[in-house]
Amino acid sequence: MSASVTAVPSGTVGFSDEQLAELGMSFRGPIYAPGDPGYDECRSVENLAIDRHPGLIIRCSGEADVIDGVALARDHGLLLAVRGGGHHVAGHGTVDGGLVLDMRDMNGVWVDPVNKTVRVQGGATWGQVDREAQVFGLAVPGGVVSTTGVGGLTLGGGIGWLHRKWGLSCDNLISAQVVLATGELVNANADEHPDLFWAIRGGGGNFGVVVDFTFHAREVGPEVALAAVFHEASAGAELMPLWRDLALRAGDDVTTRALYWSMPPAPDLPPPVQGKDVFIVAAMYAGDKQDGQGIIDEFRSLGDPLFDMSEHVPSYRAFQAGFDPLVTNLYSYWKSTYLDELTDDAIAFIHERAMSRPDPSVLIHVPIMGGATAAVPADATAFGDRSAPFMLSFDGGTYDREKYDKVRRWVRESIDAAGRIEGAGGAYLNFSGDEPGEERVIRQQFGANLERLKAVKTQYDPGNLFRINNNITPN
Ligand SMILES: Cc1cc2nc3c(=O)[nH]c(=O)nc-3n(C[C@H](O)[C@H](O)[C@H](O)COP(=O)(O)OP(=O)(O)OC[C@H]3O[C@@H](n4cnc5c(N)ncnc54)[C@H](O)[C@@H]3O)c2cc1C
Structure with a gap:
C-alpha cells in the first residue's frame, strides 16, 4: 500500500484522484469514492434512517483486501467500519467520512455433510448459508430472516428458530479466522487464541475482521413442523x-x-x-x-x-x-x-x-x-x-x-x-x-464479563481501530 496516501486529521478520508487510482489498482475488489457510479447504492445499509457518506468503500474480494484495508485505516488514522450484512439498526456497518470494508462479496459457504460443519465467509447472509446447508438437511442456528449478515448476527449472539435446541449462533461457532488490527490473520478457537475466541462470541466486531467462520451444523428440515x-x-x-x-x-x-x-x-x-x-x-x-x-x-x-x-x-x-x-x-x-x-x-x-x-x-x-x-x-x-x-x-x-x-x-x-x-x-x-x-447499556449487558472483554480488547486492539460497533473501550 502506498505510504503517500494521506488522511485529513479528523479521521476522514482525504485522497486525491491519483491516490484513489493507485488504491484501485492495488485492491482486487472494487473501490468506491463519493461521486463514483455505484457509490450511493454501495453506501446504503438496511436501515434507511442511517444516511452516512463514507470517504471510501472497499468491497473486499478476499483476505488480502481485508488485510490491506485494515492497514490503510490503521496507518492513516481513518475511522473504520466493517460491513457484513449491513443490518445493524444503529448503522454500525458504515461511517461518515471514514473507510468502509464492505464484506458482502466474501459470501462463500462450504458444507461438510460428513462432519456436519459449515464454513462461511465473513460477508455471507443467512439465506446463503441456508441455501447450501439445507440441500444436506443441515442448518446453522441463525436468525429469523434470510437477509441478515452472518457476521454481525453471530458476533453479537444470534437468536432465531433453533436457539432453544442448539443455543445462540455464537454457541455453534467452532473456529474463526480473524484479521487483527496489526494485519495479522489468526485462527481463534478453543486451542488457538482462546481469549479472542471467547470475546468474539457475543462481544461483537470489537476485535478484528472475521473473514471466515466455521460452525457446527444441525440436522433440520427441509420440512419442519x-x-x-x-x-x-x-x-x-x-x-x-x-x-x-x-x-x-x-x-x-x-x-x-x-x-x-x-x-x-x-x-x-x-x-x-x-x-x-x-x-x-x-x-x-x-x-x-x-x-x-x-x-x-x-x-x-x-x-x-x-x-x-x-x-x-x-x-x-x-x-x-x-x-x-x-x-x-x-x-x-x-x-x-x-x-x-x-x-x-x-x-x-x-x-x-x-x-x-x-x-x-x-x-x-x-x-x-x-x-x-x-x-x-x-x-x-x-x-x-x-x-x-x-x-x-x-x-x-x-x-x-x-x-x-x-x-x-x-x-x-x-x-x-x-x-x-x-x-x-x-x-x-x-x-x-x-x-x-x-x-451504560453495554456495561449492563456484559456485566461481569466486561472487565475480561476490556482486557482482550486491550491485547488485540489497544488503539480501538475497531470502534464502529457496540464499543468496548480498551483499558
Ligand atoms: C430485518 C432484521 C432482522 C433481524 N433478525 C434477527 C434475528 O432473527 N436474530 C438476531 O439475533 N438478530 C436479528 N437482527 C439483528 C442482527 O443480528 C443485527 O442487525 C446484526 O448486527 C446484523 O449483522 P450484519 O452483519 O447484517 O450487520 P452489519 O451492520 O453489517 O454489522 C453489524 C456489526 O457487526 C460487525 N461485523 C459484521 N460482519 C463482521 C465481520 N465479518 N467481522 C467483524 N465484524 C463484523 C460490524 O462491524 C458491525 O459492528 C435482525 C436485524 C434486522 C434489520
Whole structure:
C-alpha cells in the first residue's frame, strides 16, 4: 500500500484522484469514492434512517483486501467500519467520512455433510448459508430472516428458530479466522487464541475482521413442523398468557415467539390478514416433523385465528425467508430488554403498548429464550447473562421518513417504561438503536464479563481501530 496516501486529521478520508487510482489498482475488489457510479447504492445499509457518506468503500474480494484495508485505516488514522450484512439498526456497518470494508462479496459457504460443519465467509447472509446447508438437511442456528449478515448476527449472539435446541449462533461457532488490527490473520478457537475466541462470541466486531467462520451444523428440515398463526391484535391480551404457558412447557425442541404487528394491504397476502393489526403466534420444532407436529398443533389451536399460515410454509428455508419482504425499506429504531418473568402485568403492559403503536410497521417481538441458550454459563462466552426466559423487543419501523422521529420517541418511551417492569434488565445489543448513554447499556449487558472483554480488547486492539460497533473501550 502506498505510504503517500494521506488522511485529513479528523479521521476522514482525504485522497486525491491519483491516490484513489493507485488504491484501485492495488485492491482486487472494487473501490468506491463519493461521486463514483455505484457509490450511493454501495453506501446504503438496511436501515434507511442511517444516511452516512463514507470517504471510501472497499468491497473486499478476499483476505488480502481485508488485510490491506485494515492497514490503510490503521496507518492513516481513518475511522473504520466493517460491513457484513449491513443490518445493524444503529448503522454500525458504515461511517461518515471514514473507510468502509464492505464484506458482502466474501459470501462463500462450504458444507461438510460428513462432519456436519459449515464454513462461511465473513460477508455471507443467512439465506446463503441456508441455501447450501439445507440441500444436506443441515442448518446453522441463525436468525429469523434470510437477509441478515452472518457476521454481525453471530458476533453479537444470534437468536432465531433453533436457539432453544442448539443455543445462540455464537454457541455453534467452532473456529474463526480473524484479521487483527496489526494485519495479522489468526485462527481463534478453543486451542488457538482462546481469549479472542471467547470475546468474539457475543462481544461483537470489537476485535478484528472475521473473514471466515466455521460452525457446527444441525440436522433440520427441509420440512419442519411450524406454526405461523395470525389473530386479531385485540385478542393478544387473552392469548399471550396462554401462549406463555404453552411456550414454557413445550420443551427445548420448540422455539417460539409472539408478535404484535400490522400486515400491509398487499394483494399477495391471504385476504383475512390484509391490512389487519395482528397478534402472531409463531413456533418451530427443531427435529423430525412427525415428532413435533403434536406440540406445534397446540400452538396452532390457541384461540380463534384470522388465518393459519402454517401449512402454506413448505420448508425451513421458506420459513426463514417468509418475512423478508415485510421487514425491508424501513426507517428503523429498535430497543430491547430481557424479562425474568412474563407476568400477567407485563403482558398487560405489552398489550397496552401494542394498542398504541405509532405506525403499522412497528413490531413488538417477544421471543422465548432459555433452553440450550441458558445452559451455557454466563462467563463461558462474552455474551453475558443468559438466564432470562423472555426478551421484549420494540422494533420501531416506518416507510415514512416524516414519521421516523415519532416512532423513535415511542420506542424510547416504551423501553423506558419496560425498564420499570420487575425483573426487566439488560439489552440484546444486536437489537440496539444508537443513543447517548449506550455505554451504560453495554456495561449492563456484559456485566461481569466486561472487565475480561476490556482486557482482550486491550491485547488485540489497544488503539480501538475497531470502534464502529457496540464499543468496548480498551483499558
Ligand atoms: C430485518 C432484521 C432482522 C433481524 N433478525 C434477527 C434475528 O432473527 N436474530 C438476531 O439475533 N438478530 C436479528 N437482527 C439483528 C442482527 O443480528 C443485527 O442487525 C446484526 O448486527 C446484523 O449483522 P450484519 O452483519 O447484517 O450487520 P452489519 O451492520 O453489517 O454489522 C453489524 C456489526 O457487526 C460487525 N461485523 C459484521 N460482519 C463482521 C465481520 N465479518 N467481522 C467483524 N465484524 C463484523 C460490524 O462491524 C458491525 O459492528 C435482525 C436485524 C434486522 C434489520
